[in-house]
Amino acid sequence: MITQQLTEEIVADRPQALSPVDTHYCPGCTHGIAHRLIAEVLDELGVRERTVLVAPVGCSVFANNYFEVDAVIAPHGRAPAVATGLKRVQPDKVIFAYQGDGDLASIGTAEIIHAAARGENITVVFINNAVYGMTGGQMAPTSLVGMKTTSSPYGRDVKAMGAPLHMSELIAQVEGAAFVSRRSLHSPAEIRKAKKAIRRAFEVQLNGQGFSMVELLSSCPTNWDMKPVEALRWIETRMVPVFPLGDLKNVTPKSGLKGI
Amino acid sequence: MTKQLLKGNEAIAEAAVRAGVDAYFGYPITPQTELLEYMSRRMPELGRVFVQAESELAAINMVYGAACAGRRAMSSSSSPGVSLMQEGLSYIAAAEVPIVLVDVMRGGPGLGNIAPSQADYFQMVKSAGHGDFKPLVLAPASVQEAVDMVALAFDLAEKYRTIVTILLDGVIGQMMEPVELPPMQPRRNQAPDWALTGAAGRPKNGIVPFRLYAEELEVYNQRLQDKLARIAANEVRYREYLLDDAELILVGFGTSGRIALTAVKQARKLGIKAGLLRPVTLWPFPERRLWQLADEARGFLVAEMNAGQMVEDVRLAVGGQAPVKFLGRLGGMVPMPDEILDAIKSLDKATRPVPIIGTIAGSVTPLRRRMSVN
Numbered sequence: 001m002i003t004q005q006l007t008e009e010i011v012a013d014r015p016q017a018l019s020p021v022d023t024h025y026c027p028g029c030t031h032g033i034a035h036r037l038i039a040e041v042l043d044e045l046g047v048r049e050r051t052v053l054v055a056p057v058g059c060s061v062f063a064n065n066y067f068e069v070d071a072v073i074a075p076h077g078r079a080p081a082v083a084t085g086l087k088r089v090q091p092d093k094v095i096f097a098y099q100g101d102g103d104l105a106s107i108g109t110a111e112i113i114h115a116a117a118r119g120e121n122i123t124v125v126f127i128n129n130a131v132y133g134m135t136g137g138q139m140a141p142t143s144l145v146g147m148k149t150t151s152s153p154y155g156r157d158v159k160a161m162g163a164p165l166h167m168s169e170l171i172a173q174v175e176g177a178a179f180v181s182r183r184s185l186h187s188p189a190e191i192r193k194a195k196k197a198i199r200r201a202f203e204v205q206l207n208g209q210g211f212s213m214v215e216l217l218s219s220c221p222t223n224w225d226m227k228p229v230e231a232l233r234w235i236e237t238r239m240v241p242v243f244p245l246g247d248l249k250n251v252t253p254k255s256g257l258k259g260i
Numbered sequence: 261m262t263k264q265l266l267k268g269n270e271a272i273a274e275a276a277v278r279a280g281v282d283a284y285f286g287y288p289i290t291p292q293t294e295l296l297e298y299m300s301r302r303m304p305e306l307g308r309v310f311v312q313a314e315s316e317l318a319a320i321n322m323v324y325g326a327a328c329a330g331r332r333a334m335s336s337s338s339s340p341g342v343s344l345m346q347e348g349l350s351y352i353a354a355a356e357v358p359i360v361l362v363d364v365m366r367g368g369p370g371l372g373n374i375a376p377s378q379a380d381y382f383q384m385v386k387s388a389g390h391g392d393f394k395p396l397v398l399a400p401a402s403v404q405e406a407v408d409m410v411a412l413a414f415d416l417a418e419k420y421r422t423i424v425t426i427l428l429d430g431v432i433g434q435m436m437e438p439v440e441l442p443p444m445q446p447r448r449n450q451a452p453d454w455a456l457t458g459a460a461g462r463p464k465n466g467i468v469p470f471r472l473y474a475e476e477l478e479v480y481n482q483r484l485q486d487k488l489a490r491i492a493a494n495e496v497r498y499r500e501y502l503l504d505d506a507e508l509i510l511v512g513f514g515t516s517g518r519i520a521l522t523a524v525k526q527a528r529k530l531g532i533k534a535g536l537l538r539p540v541t542l543w544p545f546p547e548r549r550l551w552q553l554a555d556e557a558r559g560f561l562v563a564e565m566n567a568g569q570m571v572e573d574v575r576l577a578v579g580g581q582a583p584v585k586f587l588g589r590l591g592g593m594v595p596m597p598d599e600i601l602d603a604i605k606s607l608d609k610a611t612r613p614v615p616i617i618g619t620i621a622g623s624v625t626p627l628r629r630r631m632s633v634n
Contacts, residue, residue, distance in 0.1 A: 019464075050458035054325070064466045070456040072328045072467040075351050078321040081313065085325020085333065086456065088309040089283050093329075093458055111321070114314035 015039035017048040019068045028221040028228025030185040031059060034127060035066050037195045038096070041202055042069070051094040052086050054079040058100040059133040077108025080115035083122045094205060096123040102132040105141040105167045112171065112213075119176030119210035123201045126167065126213055129220040130239065137223030141165040144242055149223075164242055168215045172248035178210035180249040184217035186235040190245070197247070217243055263438040268403045269294035271439050272336075272362055272426070275410035277302055280447040281360075282331035283309035285322035287341060290374040291430035292364035295336045316341040320348030320361075327357040328467050330455025332414055332448070336362035338430075339380050340371065349423060350389030354469030356484075358417035360410070361395075361425045364433035367592035375592020376430030378514060381569035384427050385543045392481055395423035396491055397542040399513040401499075403437035405540075411442060418452075420491055427542060429565060431515040431594065497540035498549060502528065506535025508607055509553050511574050512563040513539050516595060520563045523600035532608050542570065547577035554581035558611035563587045563600050583611060 014020060017039035025031045042048045048069055055063040057076035064071035074082040079097035087095040104112050104126050115122065131149055132138040138151035142164050146155040172180040179201050183194035194216055201212035217239050219231035226234060266274070273295045276284070284303055286296040296312065303310035309326065313319035319335045326333035337345060342363050352359055365380045367373040388395050396416055400406035406428060413424040451457050456465055471477035501521055503509070508527070512520035517538035527534040537553065539546050554560070559582050562571040571586045578584055587603045589595045 049460035052329075052456045052458060061470060064468060068459065068464055070459050070465045072325070072355070072456055073351075073470050074324070075321060075347050078317065078324075078348070081318040081321035082325035082328070084311065084318075085283065085285065085322035085327070086329050087325075088311060088322070089326045089329045089331040089333070090457065110314050111318050114318065117314075118311070 015043045017042040017051070017068050019066055021065060023066055024062055025059065026222040028219060028231055029059075030129075030216070030218040031127065033185050033191060034125065034194075034216050034218065035063070037191070037198050038098075038125060039067060040195065041199045042094075044199065045202055045206065047094045047202070047206070050092065051096065054083045054086065054095065054097040056097070056099045056103040057134075058103050060098050060100060060127065061134065063098050077103050077106070078111050079103065079108065080111040080120065080122070080124060083124075084115055084118070084120050087120065087122050091121065094123075094202065096125060096202070098125045099127070100133065101126070101128045101130065101140045101142040105165050112167070113174060116171050116174040116177040116211045116213070119178070121205055121208055121210055122212075123205045124211075124213040125198065125201075126215040127218045128167075128215050128243065129218040130164075131220055131223045133220050133223055137220070142167070142243075144238060166243065168213065168243075168248050171213055174211075176211050177213065177249055178251055179204040179212040179247070181213075181247045182215040182217070182243055182245050184235055184240060184245055186217065186219070186232040193245075200250070215243070217245075263440050265436050266403060266439050267294055267436045268406055268428070268433045269336075269364065270298045271403050271407050271441070272410060273298035273302065274441055275407040276334055276360070277306065278442050278444045279411040279414050280332055280445045281308070281334050281414070282447060283323075283326040283333045284335065285311045285313050285319040285326070285333070286335050287313050287316045287319050287337065289316075289338045289341045291366055291376070291433050292336050292338045292362065295362060295364070295433075316344035317348065320345040320352070323359050323361075324348055324352050324355070324357065327352070327359045328355070328456045330451030330457065334360040334362070336364065338364045338366045339368050339377070339383070342380065342383065346389040349395065350391050350393065351469045353389065353393035353395070353423055353484075354391065355467045356421040357467060358414070358421050359423055360413045360417055361423065363425055363427050365427065365429045373592050374430065376434070376515065376565065376594060377592050378429050378516060378565040379567070379569070379590075380427070381542065381564070381566060384425055388423070388425070393484060394488055394543050395425045396420070396495060396544070398424065398426045398497075399540060399542050400426065400428055400432060401514050401518040401538060403432060403435065404439045406432055407439050407441060411445065416495065420487060422487070422491065427514070429515050430592075492544040495541060496544045496546050496548070498546040499538045499540055501536040501538070503535035503537065503553065505533055507533040507556075507558045508535070508604060508611070509557045509560045510534060510536045510563065510600070510604070511539070511550070511560060511570070512536065513542060513570060516563045516565050519595055519597055520600055522597040523604060526597060526601050527604045530605075532604060534604050539570070545573050545577065547573065550574060550577035551579060551581070554578040557582050559607045560584040561587065561600075561603055561607050563595055563603070565589050565594060583607075
């Protein structure tokens, strides 16, 4: 007869920084994974109660509902500027912006580059799924060459529409950027690496080292017209060769920035 | 207190410092650049925030961010820069965070020129951005008045959680006048409870200029309109000059209001009973006072440095009770007192009561108190 007492241990739980609500994201979309990774990092670093999120315009416009942190929604592309304002007046707070590729790589290129140039001590999580998701799958600056979208029905033609913009490489060139990394969410192994990068980005901010950004290659099964598994495979086989993964910049300059 | 000779833009900047502004974000543009330059020296000196943004788009969004943290935040710009800020202003209005914006108007449209103008009355008063909202607009006519408005602007912005703009033309921004600066106010050390300061020991705060469902957005908009109605009911400000017995009412704001006063005084010397109403708040507009004045007035003359913008509001307020004439200079030209005096004389002539010359068919013909002019 077995009399041994079984002990239970929680091995997985909802992070405190993630609100206990359902998201509106489509099945197979990797926004949910990105959210969870960020929330886990905020919990692990113990900074949830002093974090402010700057949500963008796009699919993640509702991000303020999903993170259990203070949040504001910025105009399309302007999240780094709003984050700048928030951070400068309260440098002790952890400020992060969450932006998509239309937001960051198109309408907000000036804001992201200059936030990096100022060495703004904020963290940006950049979701690159190669399309405008919220508006229904139009061509983004990060759409692949030949990619058919609802606004490039004949495929992205380099002559007329240019080639994909490599934002992380661009930002990594900027002196004020302390940490720039591109990761992917297409497999458990890559997801673990993505989390490490996100953690590093927030640590850079906590150390006052300057601007940090993590680009996450993400899926959009709905607008790519693919099943979720197919979409993850498409990231791996089509996106990763165009947008190589890894840390593009990982330096530790002493931030000379001061707030109030 | 002693008076100092100060340039408008710099005086406004120092007044903001003394009103306890925590953060200034701006972008160079003539004729307001001295304000930015002054802040670049003064704010770091006091350990406060100054950032020269990459554009007016970014500047206004930095203001948005700092205001979300519950801090006193401001920017300044001039006409084309304010065009770029309109997106941000609309978000800020929807977010209901208090901010102050100084707009030193220049000639337009397009690149226009850097001369003083009032051509952005419509832009600021009627359409500061997309959607149904209005900033509270203050219009100074001297450097001293501009200085006195700055602390008021922050107080009103915070009282109503709204945008307050100080709308002046390049004359007031650029000229030097003796001014008495207010004493240094202590900065607020506690953020309001709605501010985004981190959800420590409280539920999270959200500043969300977004309502997905029409039903929700209508309720939200109605609430916003209720707030604007409270502002309209309580915050109308204007100055009256020689209006007690005035038959001809001049209306002008800012620099043109000030020049109109000179013309009014000249008209008085000629025996013409002219007076001036100078709106100090352009929104809310002193429409009730104008309606009252219209009851007794023979006519109105509106002088502006534009093609006729505020005159539309004067006509709405007067409601056809009396003729409303307009005198405007364009492209950065400033009206001379003589030009306005000539217009007063014409108005006087055109609206002079016609003597009763008889009756028709035994009945008394009601003589109009005033004749209509176009």
